[in-house]
Amino acid sequence: MSTAAAVRVAIPTRFGNFDAYAFEPASGNVYVALVAGEIGDGTDVVVRVHSECLTGDVLGSLRCDCGVQLQQSLRMLTALGRGVLVYATGHEGRGIGLINKLRAYVEQDLGADTVDANHLLGLPIDGRDYHDAADVLKALGIRSVRLVTNNPRKTEGLVDAGIVVQEVIPLPTSAHHRNAGYLATKSVRMGHERPTGAPLPELGPEPGDAVDVFGLIGPLRPRLERPAVVLKYAQTMDGRIATASGDARWISGEEERTVSHALRAASDAVMVGVGTVLADDPQLTVRMVAGASPTRVILDTTLRVPDDARVLDDDAPTVILTTKRSEPARRRALRARGVVVQTVAERDGRVDLHDALAHLRQLGVELLLVEGGAGVITSLLRTRVVDRLITSISPLVIGSGTSAVGQLDIGRIADGIRLANRTILPIGDDVLLAWDVVDQPPAS
Numbered sequence: 092m093s094t095a096a097a098v099r100v101a102i103p104t105r106f107g108n109f110d111a112y113a114f115e116p117a118s119g120n121v122y123v124a125l126v127a128g129e130i131g132d133g134t135d136v137v138v139r140v141h142s143e144c145l146t147g148d149v150l151g152s153l154r155c156d157c158g159v160q161l162q163q164s165l166r167m168l169t170a171l172g173r174g175v176l177v178y179a180t181g182h183e184g185r186g187i188g189l190i191n192k193l194r195a196y197v198e199q200d201l202g203a204d205t206v207d208a209n210h211l212l213g214l215p216i217d218g219r220d221y222h223d224a225a226d227v228l229k230a231l232g233i234r235s236v237r238l239v240t241n242n243p244r245k246t247e248g249l250v251d252a253g254i255v256v257q258e259v260i261p262l263p264t265s266a267h268h269r270n271a272g273y274l275a276t277k278s279v280r281m282g283h284e285r286p287t288g289a290p291l292p293e294l295g296p297e298p299g300d301a302v303d304v305f306g307l308i309g310p311l312r313p314r315l316e317r318p319a320v321v322l323k324y325a326q327t328m329d330g331r332i333a334t335a336s337g338d339a340r341w342i343s344g345e346e347e348r349t350v351s352h353a354l355r356a357a358s359d360a361v362m363v364g365v366g367t368v369l370a371d372d373p374q375l376t377v378r379m380v381a382g383a384s385p386t387r388v389i390l391d392t393t394l395r396v397p398d399d400a401r402v403l404d405d406d407a408p409t410v411i412l413t414t415k416r417s418e419p420a421r422r423r424a425l426r427a428r429g430v431v432v433q434t435v436a437e438r439d440g441r442v443d444l445h446d447a448l449a450h451l452r453q454l455g456v457e458l459l460l461v462e463g464g465a466g467v468i469t470s471l472l473r474t475r476v477v478d479r480l481i482t483s484i485s486p487l488v489i490g491s492g493t494s495a496v497g498q499l500d501i502g503r504i505a506d507g508i509r510l511a512n513r514t515i516l517p518i519g520d521d522v523l524l525a526w527d528v529v530d531q532p533p534a535s
């Protein structure tokens with residue numbers, strides 16, 4: 092290829108400012124290098140060679156973690172103040188091209204894993220070539236790199252193409268339930284470094300770590316009529332989820348809250364009642380781990396959600412489940428802001444949970460994480476639509492306050508909601524407990 096960039100231009104992004112250099116190698120694939128800061132003497136440069144993935148990078152597909160890795164890399168480079176991301180076109184689907192990658196997805200939907208799907212189609216598992224990427228790095232004056240990758244073949248490919256790799260920096264992401272299997276296959280069958288992060292409770296974790304929460308969630312399956320429902324809350328040692336004045340920040344420690352963010356990253360949607368929005372003004376996004384933010388869902392019978400609620404910002408999609416009692420003009424105003432407002436049936440003066448969950452299932456939600464508060468926790472347990480219950484217990488006693496679970500009309504211990512398949516994990520100073528909720532009819 093010609094060693095000179097075809098064009099150089101500044102590209103400000105939401106992750107920071109980059110100098111973009113575009114190259115046109117003889118292979119015909121355009122390469123764009125985004126440079127943060129000064130390359131200087133070209134040694135020790137943090138480099139990510141990112142393989143193009145239209146579905147993950149641009150469309151936000153959750154079949155892979157490419158989009159999360161791309162964003163995480165750009166954030167890392169601007170945070171460090173120096174580094175390069177080489178965007179490698181022609182690497183789509185590990186080199187088999189977009190159409191073949193989509194064909195491989197069809198095979199995966201029929202049961203093959205990502206390796207076998209390529210075999211079935213007579214395609215290579217990894218057909219990527221790193222000579223163009225190496226030429227780009229050399230053209231930029233880079234002499235040695237600290238390579239950001241989980242993929243040992245990428246390191247080998249660049250070394251073979253003449254790049255000095257001084258260090259490999261792993262880039263684990265917190266998996267989504269839809270790509271956890273794919274990431275596990277990459278780890279087991281392709282030697283990728285723990286792409287889903289360390290399983291609990293092997294580590295702290297520290298904020299920014301990826302965390303594998305699938306042991307905590309368990310093997311859940313969505314039903315035809317509703318998503319699989321995971322209920323999660325943080326409580327004090329004396330069973331409170333907030334003080335009498337409604338304060339809940341923070342009951343659990345930073346490590347436990349990191350796990351909560353990984354649980355969000357694993358889920359299609361995270362749901363609270365409007366009471367939690369009014370009390371805590373949560374964002375409900377994924378910030379403490381590298382992962383995709385789920386759709387945020389609010390149960391709000393009459394649309395009491397304030398206009399300036401952070402859950403309405405554009406960091407993630409938001410769905411409000413309301414009833415016919417809400418003002419049509421308010422519904423229109425929220426829709427105009429890009430919020431999905433869905434009118435569902437009403438039961439006992441509130442959003443009907445069966446109808447709400449059925450709508451979420453129709454929207455494609457398979458795994459729903461519920462983060463409270465007390466009203467919603469109690470309603471879901473009363474309605475017997477919880478599949479997995481996860482609670483953290485913190486070394487804190489606060490006396491009277493909000494109980495996690497309110498009135499369930501259970502008069503006899505024998506009629507209590509049964510839990511099974513216990514998981515216990517110490518995390519920081521807290522303890523995480525998780526159980527399956529045993530299927531049983533509501534007490535009459």
Ligand SMILES: NC(=O)c1ccc[n+]([C@@H]2O[C@H](COP(=O)([O-])OP(=O)(O)OC[C@H]3O[C@@H](n4cnc5c(N)ncnc54)[C@H](OP(=O)(O)O)[C@@H]3O)[C@@H](O)[C@H]2O)c1
Nearest residue numbers: 325332333339364365366367392442463464465466467470
């Ligand atoms: N420690 C934790 O993990 C944690 C987590 C979350 C919240 N909290 C705490 O919990 C407290 C808030 O509790 P909360 O009970 O007010 O909050 P919530 O459960 O989030 O919201 C309850 C509200 O949701 C609406 N809703 C609509 N349909 C519902 C249904 N089917 N069932 C139940 N609620 C429905 C109702 O308001 P409308 O009738 O107006 O629709 C209801 O008042 C705060 O102090 C917060 O800090 C703690």
